[in-house]
Amino acid sequence: MEISGHIGKFFDAHEQVKAAAVEQRKNPPKGKSLKAQALDNIFQEMELERQATELRELLIYGVDPALGAVWSRFQEEFERLQAEQEQERLAQEAKERVALWQRRRLLNRLQDRALIIGAVLIVTTYLHLLFLAIRQMRIAKWGF
Numbered sequence: 001m002e003i004s005g006h007i008g009k010f011f012d013a014h015e016q017v018k019a020a021a022v023e024q025r026k027n028p029p030k031g032k033s034l035k036a037q038a039l040d041n042i043f044q045e046m047e048l049e050r051q052a053t054e055l056r057e058l059l060i061y062g063v064d065p066a067l068g069a070v071w072s073r074f075q076e077e078f079e080r081l082q083a084e085q086e087q088e089r090l091a092q093e094a095k096e097r098v099a100l101w102q103r104r105r106l107l108n109r110l111q112d113r114a115l116i117i118g119a120v121l122i123v124t125t126y127l128h129l130l131f132l133a134i135r136q137m138r139i140a141k142w143g144f
Helices: 002-026 034-062 070-142
Strands: none
Touching (some): 002 034, 034 070
8 A cells, every 4th residue: 555655654754753852852952042942842742743643533534444443453553563662672671781780790700809819919929028038037147
């Protein structure tokens, strides 16, 4: 169906506009006042809502009745895909947290080993120097 291609393009553009709005909220333009930014954000949201409403009404009232309830099917599929995407995102975040924890654990172990090796070297050096000093004192005092 040619209508599905156009609707798909609409939703792609819709998501791009949403992503751009989110990015603009994170990194607002430096030359605009907060009030101007707020007004732009509101107008963008209103326009997106208006376009989505028009599309919903088109799919409910303007599509061939032989296709059935296109909008309700679309909503169900969209919610299913959204749930899958959320599960994948949560699983990816969990993997990233586990990987980060393992890296930190490895670094902590390496640091612990380095500290132990350093402490052993310091104690060994101290004892070696202590025995050397005792030997030197013995040679100086008794000559052997």
